[in-house]
Amino acid sequence: xxxxxxxxxxxxxxxxxxxxxxxxxxxxxxxxxxxxxxxxxxxxxxxxxxxxxxxxxxxxxxxxxxxxxxxxxxxxxxxxxxxxxxxxxxxxxxxxxxxxxxxxxxxxxxxxxxxxxxxxxxxxxxxxxxxxxxxxxxxxxxxxxxxxxxxxxxxxxxxxxxxxxxxxxxxxxxxxxxxxxxxxxxxxxxxxxxxxxxxxxxxxxxxxxxxxxxxxxxxxxxxxxxxxxxxxxxxxxxxxxxxxxxxxx
Ligand SMILES: Nc1ncnc2c1ncn2[C@@H]1O[C@H](COP(=O)(O)OP(=O)(O)OP(=O)(O)O)[C@@H](O)[C@H]1O
Numbered sequence: 001x002x003x004x005x006x007x008x009x010x011x012x013x014x015x016x017x018x019x020x021x022x023x024x025x026x027x028x029x030x031x032x033x034x035x036x037x038x039x040x041x042x043x044x045x046x047x048x049x050x051x052x053x054x055x056x057x058x059x060x061x062x063x064x065x066x067x068x069x070x071x072x073x074x075x076x077x078x079x080x081x082x083x084x085x086x087x088x089x090x091x092x093x094x095x096x097x098x099x100x101x102x103x104x105x106x107x108x109x110x111x112x113x114x115x116x117x118x119x120x121x122x123x124x125x126x127x128x129x130x131x132x133x134x135x136x137x138x139x140x141x142x143x144x145x146x147x148x149x150x151x152x153x154x155x156x157x158x159x160x161x162x163x164x165x166x167x168x169x170x171x172x173x174x175x176x177x178x179x180x181x182x183x184x185x186x187x188x189x190x191x192x193x194x195x196x197x198x199x200x201x202x203x204x205x206x207x208x209x210x211x212x213x214x215x216x217x218x219x220x221x222x223x224x225x226x227x228x229x230x231x232x233x234x235x236x237x238x239x240x241x242x243x244x245x246x247x248x249x
Pocket of ligand 1: 023047048049
């Protein structure tokens, strides 16, 4: 019997309602509704320029929303600055990883540690980092750097981890090993994970649910299984031709 079917739904850690997000007062994302629950991985998909990064930056407090509401851990956070959100448990892994190249892995992790944070749990969850603790971040492989970027974001045990394009510049074989780390994070720490990813198939392998944006609007959403079973719909949604056709969850 599948164990997951009988389990009650976890609490929503992030609820985005009617979000309008963009630049210089002009929305590029319109009317977006999205939810992430504790302990689940949610993929945000869509073609280039669809508005994925804009959505993540707005959720993470790097861009002020132009409309709608964002609720994190039961509180409204629209317009709250990123560093305050980080203290409240919302961690961002940016596309460029933003590591300190001249510092070692251990030092990068230590710098991220708040009063209550601990590297120990992170190393238990990401044992791949243990073997390179004394190496400079700048000398790590792309995959190791990305692992460190995730590890650093986890030191404070966030309730929500927001990850932008983990796979950027990495070979597919590396991405295949890296993406399942997000599932480990969700299961091991009970963290909600919102991830933007270009590798759709790999993303649907690790995510419970996914949302697809086209031209700034939500065109498809559902469980990963529902979307995997409807490849034509998924392709059409990337082209902006489908309108919320899969059952929403
Ligand atoms: N700093 C900016 N100022 C003005 N417009 C921007 C800025 N950044 C992005 N845009 C525009 O917003 C739209 C959405 O871009 P966004 O980066 O969110 O898309 P994306 O789905 O993440 O695409 P990609 O996969 O290419 O990163 C695009 O039309 C883009 O040109």
